[in-house]
Amino acid sequence: MDLNLSGRTAVVTGASRGIGLATVRTLIGEGMRVVGVARRVTPELEGSGAVAVAADLRSGTHAAAAMSEALTELGGVDVLVNNAGSAADPTSFLETDEAHWQEIFDLNLFGAIRASQAALPSLIERRGSIVNVSSINARVPAAAPAAYSASKAALTALSKSLAEEFGAQGVRVNTVSPGPIRTPLWDGPDSFGARAATAGGVEQADFVAGIPDLLGVTIGRFGEPEEVASLIAFLVSDLAANITGADVIVDGGTVKGL
Ligand SMILES: NC(=O)c1ccc[n+]([C@@H]2O[C@H](COP(=O)([O-])OP(=O)(O)OC[C@H]3O[C@@H](n4cnc5c(N)ncnc54)[C@H](OP(=O)(O)O)[C@@H]3O)[C@@H](O)[C@H]2O)c1
DSSP states (O other): OOOOOTTOEEEEESTTSHHHHHHHHHHHHTTOEEEEEESSOOHHHHTTTSEEEEOOTTSHHHHHHHHHHHHHHHTSOSEEEEOOOOOOOSOOGGGOOHHHHHHHHHHHTHHHHHHHHHHHHHHHHHTOEEEEEOOGGGTSOOSSOHHHHHHHHHHHHHHHHHHHHHGGGTOEEEEEEEOSBOSHHHHSTTSHHHHHHHHHTSOHHHHHHTHHHHHTOTTSSOBOHHHHHHHHHHHHSGGGTTOOSOEEEESTTOOOOO
């Protein structure tokens, strides 16, 4: 199936590893020109064929500068993938201070707001598309960390609002909501997976190996970043021209409701 994305341009945030890196590789594989944004430019991002831009999207100034650089580099943007996100500390609500709530919202919600505001004039001109990477936690909020679930629920709601506001101008906006996906978020050093394992008093490798069972993943395994990336590529393509304001789950059956 030809997605007909060749020659189009994309900005992918959180592009240095995990789902973002897989998305960069998939879109480049489809013939797109891509700018990848993250705080650190990894060798993998460097070698992906994307133009790498280093920026901390929690800062309005950095985000504006990065998007300006991306738009100049690409000469306009057809696709924005707001993927940069961070899991909150695995602490209870009473142990989570306001500064941490703000830090999580600053990236998971405001990072997407900043990038979208910068990209929308060009997206409107080119009748482009946004995909926001949310989470099944937006629909099924976990007990902890509450800040993560709340930030992703807000991101999903924002996507629907943007789809409504800009649909008539030809811009489609969707979310993808992954279940557990095997990325450095789980198995990296100093990652959410590492901190959650420490909090539970177990080895990180054992903690991670138990996640599909713990979360009730029907297919019995982690998802792979490429499985999210291929969904994103479909959603930004003309094959999905009738899909906007949708939240598409990619979770191996973890969410049991309709
Ligand atoms: N993996 C899962 O199980 C899962 C499930 C549901 C939803 N998600 C969502 O999917 C997205 C990607 O997750 P992932 O698993 O691929 O995570 P990851 O492996 O931790 O990658 C996160 C990416 O975001 C970048 N990033 C982090 N903080 C940033 C900041 N302040 N400014 C700019 N970039 C920043 C990171 O690069 P730097 O650190 O170099 O900045 C990295 O490229 C996130 O939004 C996450 O919430 C993941």
